[in-house]
Amino acid sequence: MKKFIGFTLIELLVSISIIGILVTIALSAYSTINKKTHDTKRKSDIEQVRSALEMYRADNKFYPTGGCTGASCTNVAVSTLSSDLLSYMTTIPSDPKASQSYWYRATDLVSGNYYGYCLSAQLEQTDPTDLCTPNTGYNWGTKNP
Secondary structure, eight states: OOOOOSOOHHHHHHHHHHHHHHHHHHHHHHHHHHHHHHHHHHHHHHHHHHHHHHHHHHHHSSBOOTEEETTEEEOEEGGGGHHHHTTTSSSOOOOSSTTOOOEEEEEEEETTEEEEEEEEEOOSSOOTTOOOOOSTTOOEEEEEO
């Protein structure tokens, strides 16, 4: 009687199933790590812009107007502040996702100058440290005061 050497169909199916499960777990972990990496970059970028805004205020005694005319303010993309902030930072940071932007709004109007601001970003993971969100749909931000 001749003996066949090889794997049975059941053994092959079990092996393929195990490999499939491991690949699914790895992709899920990669996706979560990627989202956390993007969120960390967003927070770092907002902190860089915040530092530049504080240096701008130290020199000018107030914050840039952004999209404000008098008491009427609209949210503007941080990239529109480049003429005000490029002397304080080499480049204006942009969101890791090209479809999103960082947002800025001047606040606390006193005698024609703005003494506060709100910066925001859209995080991919939920974050309970939200301080301000000047743009609808954005879930994290920082402000002064």
